[in-house]
Amino acid sequence: MAPKVLIVLTSQATISSVDKPTGWYLPEFAHPYYKLAGKCDITIASPAGGEAPLDQGSVKMFEGDEECQKFLKEESSLWKKTEKLESFKGKASQFDAIFYVGGHGPMFDLANSAISHDIIREFYESSKVVSAVCHGPAALVNAKLSDGSYLIAGQQVTGFSNTEEDQVGMSKAMPFMLETDLKKNSGSDSLFVAAAEPWGSKVVVSGKNGKLITGQNPASAGPVGEALLQALGA
Template identity: 60%
Template structure:
């Protein structure tokens, strides 16, 4: 039987600071999906369930990316009818790994979502792989082990950098800078690619549990995250 991967999308569709649309970022779901779809069973969830908002800017920015364009055209059912995170909690034993798609949306809802934090704790406790890309690693900042230790304590990690946020022109509307928070909670173990927008995937271990922790810096890192999820599942 194929391993089951829980894919988590944001339910946040607007930037609180200006009301502009946001959501999850197209290539950060499309590219890992391409890697995972034939070897795993994927279940898609979000805090609110139902339709998880796709960041329209990401569809525009990646309209000439064949994998993203194909995914957008053929797989709409994946994000228009997501399961509620609360409904996943009693079934966590069914899953073999969890993956958080990026986009700016997670900075606002999944960052502090109580159900998400319990899920991360349970996946860590069960020594199952935990993965996130771009802004997705924000979900790990508040996550704690059952003993109360931060999941990221002593782990190496990456995520969207301050320079990339500045270049995207969105630093002023962020609730915090992801690089700064990841640096703080890991005790200075945040790392990034030599150049902004370069590929960077970091594989580390969750404090205390030994669960594999996979983080990717930006859209260019999404395929690599998918490949590391397969590796962590022994595929």
Template identity: 60%
Template sequence: MAPKVLFVLTSHNKLGNLDKPTGWYLPELAHPYHVLHGKTDITVASPKGGEAPLDPASVDAAKDAVSVAFLANHEAVWKTTRKLADFKGKAADFDALFYVGGHGPMFDLVDSATSQQLIREFWEAGKVVSAVCHAPAVFYDARLSDGSLLVEGKEVTAFTNAEEEQAGLTDVVPFLPEDALNKASGGKFVKGEELWAEKVVVSGRLITGQNPASATAVGEAIAKALGV
């Protein structure tokens, strides 16, 4: 039987206090989906359920064949998401948890009690827990049953301060993923030598990717961890 993976998308569509739309970032769903579709059984959830907002800027930016094909052929993936809360207590039904990036998760998932409960349940059930770009920020305050931080002492990566600065959104996000994860992990934040280049960090069952260019490699790392 194919391993089961729960993908998590944001339901948040407004960029901080700017009058600009946001959401999840196209290649960060398209590429892992492309890698894992057919090898795993994928379920997609979001805090509100229903249609999860796609960041229009990511459609403009992502012209690669995988993203374009995903956009054209897989609308149902993000337009018919399940409610995230429905999966509390269901970690035994899955093999991996994966958070898709974009700026949206910074506003509705990082401090979500539902999300933090899912992360704890999946981790403590021995499952793979993963995220890419801004989404690893959901782990910064995720605590285990003993009160310890999930990322404490573990190498982790995410969208970097320098990348956020180049994106011009340093003052828009509630906090910077690099700073928060570096503190929570005890200085174990890792980043690539070049900005915007592929970087994936595998710390046992915890898999994180730095940026959009890391999306395929994150999918491949999840597949490898699941043995598919």
């Protein structure tokens, strides 16, 4: 039987402080999807359900990426008909992994979503794979376990770096800096692991039995999909 993966997209469509559209980031869904498709049973959810907003800036940025363009043309039903995330509370036993796609959106809706945190805790404490890429780890950074400790406490993690955020000119528009809070809630600056250079691919596998998987940036999306497959034995 194929492993079952719950993929979560943001429902945040705008950054009001700078009047800028946002959403989920194209390659961070497309590249992992094509690693998993055909090998895993995939379900797509978002906080609001229905159509999850695609960051159009990522469409422009990756217009030369054949896989992203194929995904846009052939798989739009995946993000236009998402299920409500809250409907998956209490259902971790039905899945083998959860994966949070990046984009700036998760910094606003998933970072402090009690429903999302409950689901993440249930998955992790049920020894399911918990994974995220780029800004997707915003969904994990504040999640806590049943004992009240941060899920990422004492764990190596990665995510969109402060340098990368500065380079795209979005630091002042963010409600918090992801690298900063990943360091704080993991308990040590040294537990945040980044690529040698900004925009380089970096995937970190940690957690109990290697069940926590994080990727740094868009270049890490495909490799995160590969790490997910390996963790699932698929």
